[in-house]
Amino acid sequence: MMSRYHQRFERDFRGVWERREQCGSNGSCGGTVNGCVSTSANTANNRPGLLPLxxxxxxxxxxxxxxxxxxxxxxxxxxxxxxxxxxxxxxxxxxxxxxxxxxxxxxxxxxxxxxxxxxxxxxxxxxxxxxxxxxxxxxxxxxxxxxxxxxxxxxxxxxxxxxxxxxxxxxxxxxxxxxxxxxxxxxxxxxxxxxxxxxxxxxxxxxxxxxxxxxxxxxxxxxxxxxxxxxxxxxxxxxxxxxxxxxxxxxxxxxxxxxxxxxxxxxxxxxxxxxxxxxxxxxxxxxxTDPCHPKEMLKELNQQRREKEFTDLKIIVEGKEFEVHQNVLASCSLYFKDMVKRLSAENRSGEKMQLSMSNISSDVLELLLEFVYTGSLIIDSVNAKTLLEAANKFQFSTFCKVCISFLEKQLTAANCLGVLAMAEAMQCTELHNMAKAFALQNFPDVAGQEEILNVSKEDLVSYMSNDSLNTKAEELVYETVIKWIKKEPSSRVQHVSELLAVVRLPFIHPSYLLNVVDNEELIKSSEACRDLVNEAKRYHMLPHARQEMQTPRTRPRLSAGVAEVIVLVGGRQVVGMNHRSLTAVTCFNPQNNKWYPLASLPFYNREFFSVVSAGDNIYLSGGVESGVTLADVWCYMSLLDNWNLVSRMTVSRCRHNSVVYDGKLYAIGGLGAAGNLDNVERYDTITNQWEMVAPLPKPVHSAAATVCGGKIYVFGGVNEAGRSAGVLQSYVPQTNAWSFIESPMIDNKYAPAVTLNGYIFILGGAYARATTIYDPEKGNIKAGPNMNHSRQFCSAVVLDGKIFASGGIVSSEGPALGTMEALDPCANVWTLQQSMPCPLFRHGCVVIKKYIQSG
Structure with a gap:
């Protein structure tokens, strides 16, 4: 009995295949074969639903x-x-x-x-x-x-x-x-x-x-x-x-x-x-395309330069000769490009051109040529300024960007004013803004450096008159001005009235104004200075008339907004029965119990990332977005209030931990595409490079991690079987070695950890209110006071000697929490704090020093 497919074939395709066999036996059909094939196709197409053979x-x-x-x-x-x-x-x-x-x-x-x-x-x-x-x-x-x-x-x-x-x-x-x-x-x-x-x-x-x-x-x-x-x-x-x-x-x-x-x-x-x-x-x-081609060509050109082969330009600096290729040098420097054009027009004999230079040292030129022919160069704090000045003078645009990036990360209280002056002279806007913001925010430290006594009068006036100068006491500004004048009194005393005008004398304490400022000999000898002091006295004695005394000196500085703040980064929000990702970034100032908005995250629908602060910057790493595990590292720059993509981790990960030790960021464990990760990466913010360190003995994700006593501790987490890991792992960066102990008491997951007064506090997690305290010296664990709410996926920080726990979710069905709690170790009790802008969980939480404009 034939099947329905056999019957269909006998009905629709038998004739076609027989004609095809006849064509094959004849050996030549011309277009018959195609005709046969198209006939069968047409036959099949005339009957919808049948498959053509x-x-x-x-x-x-x-x-x-x-x-x-x-x-x-x-x-x-x-x-x-x-x-x-x-x-x-x-x-x-x-x-x-x-x-x-x-x-x-x-x-x-x-x-x-x-x-x-x-x-x-x-x-x-x-x-x-x-x-x-x-x-x-x-x-x-x-x-x-x-x-x-x-x-x-x-x-x-x-x-x-x-x-x-x-x-x-x-x-x-x-x-x-x-x-x-x-x-x-x-x-x-x-x-x-x-x-x-x-x-x-x-x-x-x-x-x-x-x-x-x-x-x-x-x-x-x-x-x-x-x-x-x-x-x-x-x-x-x-x-x-x-x-x-x-x-x-x-x-x-x-x-x-x-x-x-x-x-x-x-x-x-x-x-x-x-x-x-x-x-x-x-x-x-x-x-x-061969991406190795440029590198290999540069290598060969550099070899030719060292062996003086095919070179057509000789540069003489300080009696030292440098033979180079005109086209190579001109391709990297607009200055040398124009110079070579002029020399070529003047040199009609075809001989090797020579160029004598006196506005650069031989060592600096040798470093610049090394960068031109290899694309790499070692920069340190000693030669960075010199290299930037030379690169800017001779218009090496690429090398200028490298030096600027390096100097931005090397700013200190001892060099920020020098970098500021150099950036202003070179019209380097990016470096100028960064150095200026750093110098303004760190004025108390800058005022104690010798560098501020050597700046020009114009730079000092511009610096001191800025409303954003971060100073808790105007007395420090006054003392800095007097020290600058007394450094070279013969040439600087003539500027005393101009400099005293940038000091906000009305905001100096009355007793200091009468006992110190009014008795200064430099002030007594200048009539203009005495008028400024009298103006400050009237401001204090006539408070009802202050509205009529509006001058630049009576305008308060904005330094009151510079404080340590708690920053909440992203997270999830419960809307009805659904969850929604947040891009908002807000900060809380405990001094006035106010929330302030910051620059929002530059991406959407990302969760399970890790956030940590290094200095006054915030680093956000990894996470999941649209089901894809990421390796991106974003940095929030507090001075500029913006987010920038700065690097990428070696391994994409989410639900991991990140801590900072000795100025370097560690990304620990987490969840990758193939499951739990045991690798640990270390990020150098100066070189912008990641390197692998010793792996975790037990791969976990959603653990609690913190730094205490020169070690990195990782508590609990979720193991490969999806259960509580029950393990405490510790890492010593000096020896690059991990150790671990297993204990049933360490059953935390989805909980944060912080360090305070030499103890490690593990808060909540797994829908718990408990506070677990670990003593690293004795190696014992004890229970602490319970929080007011069960908090899973919450975050915690330490500020002003207190522990702040924010957000979280009560259970798997919700609700999300919109409150913060603070633990005072002296009182050993949790107290509810200011409510957050909205309930959220799975968010990042760090503490930084942030300048916030009032009003």
Whole structure:
């Protein structure tokens, strides 16, 4: 009894296949074959729902030549005579088309009435796959014999390459093809090809070989002259469709590339470094890019410079000669570009040009030339200013940016005014703003440095008159002005009235004003200074008339806004039954119990990140966004109130911990794409580089981490089984070694940890109110006072000798908390604090010194 598929075939396709066999036996049909195929296709199309029987190219008795026409976008296949010569190369040991049965169209393993279909398609056949594949049903080899095909890529590949096919290798590109009608899948995608050159992986099955001979031939297209790099295939592959030539070579590996010829050697060298890139830029056009080329060229040019080969410019500085290449130097410096142009116009003899320079030292020039020819240079705090001045003077724009970035991270109270003056002279806005903000915020430290006594009068006036000068007492400003004048009284005493005018005398304490300022000899000797002191006295004695005394000296400074604040970063908010990610960043000033908005996060829908403060900057690392684990590191710069992407971790991670020790940031454990992570990374904010350190003994995520007594402690967390890890791990940075102890008392997860007075406090977690206190010296754990609310996914910081816990969620169903609690160790009790702007959890929380404008 025939199945419905057998009946459908007898009804719709039997005549077509019989005519096709007749064409094959005659040896020449012209366009009949195509006509037969199109007839069958039309027949199938006239009956919706029926599947057309696919063409089985692997078993056609003769190869087909495919010609591409640019006019009609059609591919015309002509059956060639068995006697005609082809460009295919027969491989010994494999049957050819001459030995095949002329009428054989279906593979031996496929019976009449069955439609060979792609195995990834869930269509049914008459027999289950297990029965079809049984040995007793297979009367002949399951896989069809190999058919040779020819690919012509004259403009791209000049040699014949081999795809890996263990254990036998041939001089032909071999592609594995599965059962008839199934698109072949490449076993290993080429690592250097873009994604659109790679085929999706198919289920692994035994495959037969299809041999492609790569030859240097061209293809005539629609009456146009032959074009290189166009594929001429003597036989379609896969399921009857032509395959892009680059797909055929996608599985090439460095080990199988031939080493004869310059192209092969070049490919082998770039492959070993993983830097070769080959991509399509048009029809039959491919672009090859070697990222190593600039580096290798610079290396060779530098070698030529050292050996004085092909140099055409001699620079003489302090009696020392530097021979360089004009074009190399001019490509990096606009100054030398113009100089070389002028010298070239004057030098008509063709001799090597010479240039004597006196406005730069030989050591600095040698460092600049080293950077020009290598792209790298060692910068330190000693030579940074000198290099920046030289780079700015001679217009090395790239090197200027490098020096500016370095100096921004090297600002201290002892050098910020010098950097400020230099940046202003060079009109470097970015460095000027950073140095100015640093000097204003750190005035108490700057005032104690010797550098402030050596600045110019103009710079001192500009500095002292700024409303943003951070000083808790105006008396310090007055004392700094008097010290500056007394450093060189003979030349500076004439500026005493101008300098005293920038001091906010009305805000000096009355007793200090009468006992110190009024008795200063420099003040007594100047009538203008006495008027300024009298103005301050009237301000104190006549408070009702202060509205009429509006002068620049009666305007208070904004330094009252500079304080240690608690910063809340991002998090999740519960809206009804849903959660929503927040981008808001806010800070809380405990001195006035007020919240202030800061620059929002530059991304959306990110959670499970880690936040830590280093100095007055905030670093946010990792997290998950739209299901993708990230490695980004963002920095919030307190002085400029903005977020910047500064680096990327070596490993993408989320639910990890980050701490700062000795000025370096540590990213610990977490959750990666493959599960729990045990690796630990260390980030240097100066060099902007990450490095791996000793891994965690027990990989965990969602743990509690803090620094205490020169060690990094990691408490609990979630292990690989999804349970509480029950382990305490400690790390000593000096020895780069971890140690751990396991204890059932350490069962915290989703809880923060902070250090106060030599003790480590672990707060809440797992819907708990408990406070756990760990003594690192004695190694014991005890219970502390309970919080007012159960808090999971909360955050905690230490400020003014108190522990502040913020936000969190009560249970898995909510609600989120919008309150903060503070623990005073002396009273040993938690007290509720100011409410947060909104309830949130999974947020970051740090403490920084922040300047906040009042009003």
């Amino acid at each position: 696919p063409v089985i190219p692997s078993l056609l008795p003769t190869p087909a030549s495919c010609t591409t026409s640019t006019a009609s976008n059609e591919i015309t296949c002509k059956r060639l005579s068995l006697t005609c010569s082809t460009s295919s190369t027969k491989v010994s040991g494999h049957p050819t088309a001459d030995t095949q049965a002329q009428g054989q169209v279906l593979a031996n393993s496929v019976r009449w009435g069955q439609t060979p279909i792609n195995q990834s398609t869930p269509w049914d056949t008459d027999e289950p796959p297990a029965k079809q594949m049984r040995e007793k049903d297979i009367a002949a080899p399951l896989w069809p014999p190999q058919v040779s095909a020819t690919v012509s890529q004259a403009g791209l590949l000049a040699n014949t390459f081999t795809l890996p096919q263990p254990p036998v290798y041939s001089q032909c590109a071999t592609i594995q093809t599965p059962i008839i009608g199934v698109t072949p899948a490449l076993q290993t995608p080429h690592p250097q090809l873009p994604a659109h050159f790679q085929l999706p992986q198919q289920p692994s099955q035994p495959m037969s070989s299809m041999v492609l001979n790569v030859q240097s031939q061209t293809l005539a297209v629609g009456g146009l002259p032959p074009m290189p790099s166009v594929c001429q295939v003597a036989h379609p592959v896969g399921n009857g469709h032509l395959t892009h030539p680059m797909v055929q070579s996608a599985a090439l590996t460095c080990s199988t590339l031939p080493t004869n010829g310059p192209l092969a050697n070049g490919l082998q060298e770039t492959c070993s470094n993983g830097l070769q890139m080959l991509k399509t830029v048009g029809l039959g056009k491919y672009e090859f």
